[in-house]
Amino acid sequence: MRYGVKAAVVMGILLPALETYRRGIGTWRINFTTMFEDYWAALLLLACAWAVARRRPTATLLLLAVWGAVTGMILIATVGQIEATLRGTDLEARNTQVLVAKLLLLAFSASGLVSTFRDAAHRHDA
Numbered sequence: 819m820r821y822g823v824k825a826a827v828v829m830g831i832l833l834p835a836l837e838t839y840r841r842g843i844g845t846w847r848i849n850f851t852t853m854f855e856d857y858w859a860a861l862l863l864l865a866c867a868w869a870v871a872r873r874r875p876t877a878t879l880l881l882l883a884v885w886g887a888v889t890g891m892i893l894i895a896t897v898g899q900i901e902a903t904l905r906g907t908d909l910e911a912r913n914t915q916v917l918v919a920k921l922l923l924l925a926f927s928a929s930g931l932v933s934t935f936r937d938a939a940h941r942h943d944a
Contacts, residue, residue, distance in 0.1 A: 820870075820933065820934075820937050821929075821930070821933040822870075822881060822885065822930050822931075822933035822934030822937055823867045823870045823871060823881070823934075824867075825926065825929065825930035825933065826863040826864065826866060826867040826870075826881060826884075826885070826930060826934075827863075827864065827867050828926075829860070829863055829888065829923075829926065829927060829930060830860040830861070830863040830864035830867065831860070832923070833856045833857070833859055833860040833863075833888075833923075834856055834857045834860045836856075836919065836923075837852075837853060837856040837857075838853070840916065841853065855891065859884075859887070859888045859891060862884045862887075862888075863881075863884055863885075863888060866880050866881035866884050867881065869881070878934065878937055878938045878941055879938055881934050882931070882934045882935055882938050885927065885930050885931040885934050886931060888927055888931075889924070889927040889928055889930075889931045892920065892923050892924045892927050893924060895920060896917075896920040896921060896923075896924050899913075899916060899917050899920050900917065903917055
């Protein structure tokens with residue numbers, strides 16, 4: 819398995835686990851969309867990783883698209899967290915830890931995106 823696929827499996831597990839740890843399972847009742855987007859992204863990453871592992875014809879391109887969407891989602895959330903931190907508004911109890919975790923997730927997601935892009939480019943060249 820290529821790095822982008824392995825990273826998709828890891829991120830597919832981390833996204834819902836970290837979001838549930840951060841907000842608690844009760845957030846599903848209060849703010850459904852906040853939780854749903856991370857679970858949906860995780861499901862798509864895991865489904866695409868499975869499809870690449872099964873050598874489905876367009877799976878690498880689908881994984882590339884999902885990595886792009888997930889990286890964008892994390893980028894927007896990270897920029898929002900940085901902005902809130904700099905302004906001192908709407909800070910969470912563990913704001914610094916959340917910000918560091920988001921930056922690490924962003925770097926990891928970007929590495930999965932770049933790796934999958936390279937895989938798709940090599941596959942296209944072949």
